[in-house]
Amino acid sequence: MVNAQSQESSSRSQGLTYTDQALLHEIGRSASAQRIEQDIQTLVSFGTRHTLSETESETRGIGAARRWIKEEFEKISADCGGCLEVFFQSRVISGExxxxxxxxxxxxxxIQKGMSDPSRYVLMSGDIDSRVSDVMDATSDSPGANDNASGVAGTLEAARLLSKHKFHGSIVYAALSGEEQGLFGGQILAEYAQENNWRLKAVLNNDMIGNIEGINGVINNTTARIFAEGTRQTETADEARLRRFTGGEVDSPSRNLARYIDLMADRYIENLDTMVIYRLDRFRRGGHHRPFNDLGYPGVRIMETNEHYQRQHQDLRTENGIKYGDTIDGVNFDYAAKLTALNAVSLAGMANAPTPPAEVSIAGAVQPSTTLSWAAADPEQNPQLMGYKIYWRLTDAPQWQFSKYVGNVTTATLENVVIDNYFFGVASVSKDGFESPVVYPGAAGAFGE
Structure with missing residues (x-):
């Protein structure tokens, strides 16, 4: 007779080993600190990029900055034979x-359209606008070198790297405005995605990815933070009642997106350890992924670990021998390149993988075994699909621990693995080994259809 423990060990050993991806290693090594530095210098040179600043000048203000960013995206597109659709997206805001x-x-x-599944999207963003101490001061110099020229420069660099390759799904590169004034650029794009039926599976918001010197005296270029919200904002009362009995508080799509990025850091980015933080953003603060979360899209914030508050939202000045202001000398370009590479490999991995499983369900109450089921992926959209892999972990474990490849099926049972003792999920696997993020069963973990 096989006992439960030995049967479970057997299930673990049957998992298809993760396939190391040469393409992702290449992308992970290719981000250029020099190009990122040049882009940040250019963005800083516009003096201020405040949302309410000058728009007619060619050399100063947010108008000049956004025109330059568009020109850079168009250059990137020209280099890849017109592979990017580049456009301004705008809305008039007032009364706020x-x-x-x-x-x-x-x-x-x-937008870099996918080959086989162009309506499935993953997205990387940075914020164009900058500010000083007074959030309404649209005229004073506001370099915004780290906050957030670094995120825009990273997004441009990711576009340069990934536009050299083709992917099954689509990739969006977004330089968003209005963040400091109320997250308006993200809100406009999130609503556009919803109105145009984007199957948006991941939003990687990059806000401050260049500082390595903390206000607490810590200097470290080997860590980064991934902020990920728990229970999804769009959860209904009925879904909340079910979640109370089935779990899912720590397995929202945003949290499993963060786990995916964390694994990409371990596998493809040298000397970088990411911290997945179970919170929407820093304590009582926010970022441009929030408008996407508000509509139910999986979104996270990627940023530096060690913040320096004398370099954020400050007038340029020196007081008592302390220098204040977000100037370019506070940016570590090698570190910004490292976090850019993390974004690029994560986007590439998801865009090349089959779509995350949909309609994932689970059964096994008062049973010795656990059964998971899911909907079959569209074969025309996912010609690269090989099959599916079940993952599970202890309920207090932060990362997926065990896995079993089950083939191109829509239901599978883990014999003698008791449902009460673990959390479970399912990932899609391509023929060449790219995997989707893991999807937790039920509405709590769904990445959308």
Whole structure:
């Protein structure tokens, strides 16, 4: 007779070993600190990029900055034979606390369409706008070198790297405006995605990815943070009642997206350890992934571990021998390149993998075994699909621990693995070994259809 423990060990050993991807190693090594430095220098040179700043000048203000960003995306597109669709996206905002008068909030969007599944998207973003101490001061110099020229420069660099390759799914590169005034650029793009039926599976918001010196005296270029919200904002009362009995508080799609990125760091980015933080953002603060989370899309914030508050949202000045202001000398370009590479390999991995499983369900209450089921992926959209892999972990474990490849099926049973003792999920696997993020069963973990 085979006992439960030996049967479980057997199940673990049957898992298809993760396939190391040469393409992702290449991408992970290719981010250029020099190009990122040049892009940050250019963005800083516009003086201020405040949302309410000058728009007509060719050399100063947010208008000049967004036109330059669009030109850079167009150059990247020209280099790949027109592979990017580049456009301004705008809306007039008024009557808001930080935008009282009618102001056109303009973001720059570039889309690299997928080969077989163009309606499935993953997205990377950075914020164009900058600010000083007074959030309404649109005229003072506001370099915004780290916050957030670093995120925009990283997004441009990721586009340069990934546009050299073709992927099954689509990739969006977004330079968003209006973040400091109320997350308006993200809200506009999130609503656009919803209106245009984007199957948006991942939003990687990059906000401050270049500082390695903390206000607490720590200097470290080997760690980064991934902020990921728990229970999804769109959860209904019925879904909440079910979740109370089935779990899922720590397995929202945003959390499993963060786990995926964490594994990409371990596998493909040298000397980088990411911290997955179970919170929407820093304590009582926010970022441009939030508008996407508000509509139910999986979104996370990727950023430096060690913040320096004298370099954030500050007038340029020196007081008592302390220098204040977000100037370029506070940016570590090698570190910004490292975090850019993390984004690029994560986007590439997801875009090349089959779509995350949909309609995942689970059964096994008062049974010795656990059964998972899911919907079959569309074969035309996912010609690279080989099959599916079940993952499970102890309920207090932060990362998936065990796995079993089950083939191209839509239901599978883990014999003598008791449902009460673990959390479970399913990932899609391509013929060449790319995997999707893991999807937790039920509405709590769904990545959408």
């Amino acid at each position: 606390r930080r935008i009282p008068n009618a102001t056109e909030v303009v973001s720059v969007i570039a």
